[in-house]
Amino acid sequence: MRKTVTIESTAVLLDVNNIDTDQIIPARFLKAVSRDSFGEKLFYNWRYRKDGSPDESFALNRSKGSVLVAGANFGCGSSREHAAWALADYGFGAVVASSFADIFRNNALNNGLVPVQVSPGFLERAVSAIRKDPDTKIDVDLSDRSIRVEGVGMETFPIGEYKRECLMKGYDDMDYLLSILSDIEKFEKRNAI
Amino acid sequence: MGKTTFDKIWDAHVVKSVEDGPDILYIDRHLVHEVTSPQAFAGLKARGLKVRRPDRTFAACDHNTPTHNQDNPIADPSSATAVAALAANTKANGIPYFPLGDPANGILHVIGPEQGIVLCGQTVVCGDSHTSTHGALGNIAFGIGTSEVEMVLATQCIMQCKPKQARIDVNGTLRPGVCPKDVILYIISRLGTSGCTGHFVEYCGDVFRGMSMEGRMTVCNMSIEMGARGGLVAPDETTFDYIRGRRFAPKGADFDRDVAYWKTLASDEDVHYDMEFAFDAADIHPMVTYGTNPGMGMPVTGTIPSSAVGCDPGSFNDALAYMGFEPGERLLGHKVDYVFLGSCTDGRIEDFRAFADVVEGHRKAAGVTAWLVPGSKSVERRIEEEGIGRTLRDAGFEIRQPGCSACLAMNDDKVPEGKYCVSTSNRNFVGRQGRGARTILSGPAVAAACAVAGVISCPDEL
Missing domain, CATH: 3.40.1060.10 (Aconitase, Domain 2)
Incomplete structure (x- = not known):
């Protein structure tokens, strides 16, 4: 997994609550058997008109940045990790929201995509700042679990120590699990599995 | 302090704990399908690993599969590739696999309990959010992502913070x-x-x-x-x-x-x-949804409210605009174009019984396209054994072959743009059943009443 310590960028603002993974990547694109190129399909039905032309009014077609700022309950619905792959492949390194769905949060963390959960008040101020000035800088720093939004201020976000270290060092759960196979074998013996 | 059922099952499956971090949880049953597994098998192969416990892993194709002519090759080349990959990966790793047409094939969350694969007191995972179904038997069952599918294939364990x-x-x-x-x-x-x-x-x-x-x-x-x-x-x-x-x-x-x-x-x-x-x-009354998330529900006889729990005013209005509804509107009598009976939510024999009970003595409305999709081959057989198939066919319905079907429309069972579908599935998200499709979630009896009346209807009022 890629290492992430800090992300400094302008934001792509998608001020919508309850964005489900069917919106992030529609089911018809889940037939691919590799992990590549899902970024092209990210938010497909919002990003492209029915005739396939880009909808210029949609945030992804208007602004650039590696931080996506969204609303509450981001990533609800289907467990498809393709949603996290699509966001990461498109170039996002962090998603800022006031809450995340549980499965999406895990999928993001397993792909080096930082779920930055902020308070609803901080999110509201960040959203207005970005609306006023699309070049507003956002700085996510895992070393002190902080997010700084230019003109708004700083807030710390919750992330477990284990996952924070994984992100910063580029480790994933698989590395850890493979290192404890002897414990797993003992567990199986003990429980006659 | 005593323990909940959840605590008892969780604690019995903790292999070890990371200090100030997640538990390593042993998994008893891993269900695998063709959409969320190919990248996991590829990752495993790239690491030179095999599936650690194929005896605790069970696979079936369900999401991509057609619901008619299942004995023919799958026409959509991408779907065919995904299903072929599952067949090859399960064969290479010695995993029990129920292919299309197998007497035990069906939606994983239907066949898991039905075949006795999933028992009780177990940890059950699958790369599918509706894995929660198996909690019905007294299990800790939850959906995981593909990276986690790979971890379970490789180690039979997953790292999770106790919720x-x-x-x-x-x-x-x-x-x-x-x-x-x-x-x-x-x-x-x-x-x-x-x-x-x-x-x-x-x-x-x-x-x-x-x-x-x-x-x-x-x-x-x-x-x-x-x-x-x-x-x-x-x-x-x-x-x-x-x-x-x-x-x-x-x-x-x-x-x-x-x-x-x-x-x-x-x-x-x-x-x-x-x-x-x-x-x-x-x-609690017979329910329908009127919006674009499953929380936007009301009694079928009710009127659309002006707000919903956990839904901001902007999203609420967008949802109603997408559905073509207004606050204060009654849905009874509103035209229905499609009816879908099936999915891991309501594709079991009891759901078909409930649907047939309402249909009996009536005929399918001419303007309604109905997809009746059993959750498994076993459900399909029981439908015929119990005479439900005959009742439904006599009323003008066709029974299709098992699979996830129009719940997420990965196959050809797509609802056209702007059309209304009363669906016994689980999600009414924007575009879930096809781009621009408008989904109204309900139980099987309300769906049957709608299919017969051609409009949103209450079973009591037929």
Whole structure:
């Protein structure tokens, strides 16, 4: 997994609550058997008109940045990790929201995509700042679990120590699990599995 | 302090814990399908690893599969590739696989319990959010991503922080005609789509105690739709009776020994839940959704409200605009174009019985396209054995072949733009059943009434 310590960028603002993974990547694109190129399909039905032309009014077609700022309950619905792959492949390194769905949060963390959960008040101020000035800088720093939004201020976000270290060092759960196979074998013996 | 059912199962599966971090949880049953597994098998191969416990892994194709002419090759080349990859990966790793047409094929969350693959007191995962279904048998069952699928294939373990716990009680007696789907749609309409995020739910009280296993599966299935990690009903005689004699279930003395253990799994008296909710069964009516998330639900006879729990005014208005509805509008009598009976939520034999009971003596409305899709080959067989197939065909319906079908429209069963589909599935998200499709979620009886009347209808009023 890629290492992430800090992300400094302008934001792509998608001020919508309850964005489900069917919106992030529609089911018809889940037939691919590799992990590549899902970024092209990210938010497909919002990003492209029915005739396939880009909808210029949609945030992804208007602004650039590696931080996506969204609303509450981001990533609800289907467990498809393709949603996290699509966001990461498109170039996002962090998603800022006031809450995340549980499965999406895990999928993001397993792909080096930082779920930055902020308070609803901080999110509201960040959203207005970005609306006023699309070049507003956002700085996510895992070393002190902080997010700084230019003109708004700083807030710390919750992330477990284990996952924070994984992100910063580029480790994933698989590395850890493979290192404890002897414990797993003992567990199986003990429980006659 | 005592332990909940959830605590007892969780604690029995912790291999070890990371200090100030997640637990390493041993997985008893891993269900695998063609959409969320190919990248995991590829990752495993790239690391030079094999599946650690193929005997605890079971696979079937369900999402991409057509619901007619299943004996022919799959026409869509990408779907065919995904299904072929599953066949090859399961063969290479010695995983039991139920291909299209196999007597045990079907939607994983239908065949898991039906074949006795999933038992009780187990940890169950699958790369699918509706894995929560298996909580009905008294399991910790939850959906995972593909990276986690790869971890379970490689090590039979997963790293998870123990979630908080919520208890939902529904006591009293359900009104006639109110089905398990109505109960869960009602609960979600009260708690919102993120009402239980970060929590695992235990369903308690008279209503769940009195429910069949199939009904409990419908309820637990939709736990994810209120954000819960999963939901379970503590095991009881209904659970043990359901498991007894199933194909992969333990037999004889082994079964008796397991039942003795399962009986110890009920929650203790002095337990703590992080959240508790209680509802009165008498307040629940046959339900429909009117918006674009499963929390936007109301009685089928009701009028569309002006707000919904957990839904900001902007999203609420966008949802109604997408659906072509207005606050204050009644849905009874509103035209219906499609009806879908099926999915891991409502594709079991009881759902077909409930649908057929309403249909009997009526005919399908001419303007309605109905997709009746059994959840499994076994359900398909029982439909015929019980004479339900004949009743439905006599009424102008066609019964298709098993699969996920129009629940997520990965195959050809897509609802056209702007059309209204009354669906017994679990999600009414924008575009879920096809780009621009408008989904109205309901239970099987309401869906049947709509199919017969051609408009939104209440079974009582046919």
